[in-house]
Amino acid sequence: MYNLLKNFSRLPLAWIQALAKSVGALLYVSHSSARKVTELNLRTAYPELSEDQLNALSKRSLISQCQTYAESVKCWGSAPEFSLKQIRDVHGALHFHDSLASGKGVIAVVPHFGTWEIMNAWVNQYTDPVIMYKPEKNADINRFMLEARQRLNATLVPTDDTGVRAIFKHLKQGGFTAILPDHVPKPSGGIYAPFFGQSALSTTLVSKLAAKTQCKVIGMSCLRRADGSGFDLHIVPLSDEILSKDVLVSVTALNQEMERMINVAPEQYIWSYKRFRNLEGGFNLYKSQS
8 A cells, every 4th residue: 555655646746636536526426425425515514505506516526525635645755845836826825924923823724625735845834833643544554644744844743632732832832733623523522513504513622722822823725726737825814713712602713714714615625524423412414314
């Protein structure tokens, strides 16, 4: 598997994207489980869409998701300079630099949206992040990803209390971390809050760190250009309510801000993830459809 990933990453990006596009189209026409989950999530998040609009968006989303995964492999197997060369425009760079310069510490909220791996090389030009890393179960994949992470300035910490303490300390020292907060957490690490119209179990990690440190919180995403000519980084300030010591107020604001980010290009979000499997009242959106 390690050699397969290394060899795949050596292919030209255009070839990788074309192959991923074909796989995404196949997932759509074959009525795969990925299509079923994507369609259900999109129908839930955007109930105003007609059936034709839903089908078209689902197909674009599946293609984009496959491209994201394939592009990530390319990033992991390439030098950081490769990622930097793919970035065409950086929108909102001043928000990033001003947040770093504040000395208050910075949390970058990075949903599973666009090809977020490309951002790492850009961020590492300006700061030394501390980020959480959960080892992959497959040893070859884990080795491949770790090699990529270790080419950068980031310090990797585990996804447990030790890692949280390390990030807290880094933020208090004015440092930078990036967190992907749109996963389904363990019940002990989350509360129910609105997300695309559903009261979904949502992580409290960003909210608790922000409340304790009163750091800067920004949103970051890396979106593929429609013409395939590269990627644009988007950096946006997020609501001050995320700094609230009322965790429900904070998590609700965080989810709303992620919705706002995703709505810029919803086809580039990872909609095949079962985000709504733990809804308030013990409801699992996907079991109800089986």
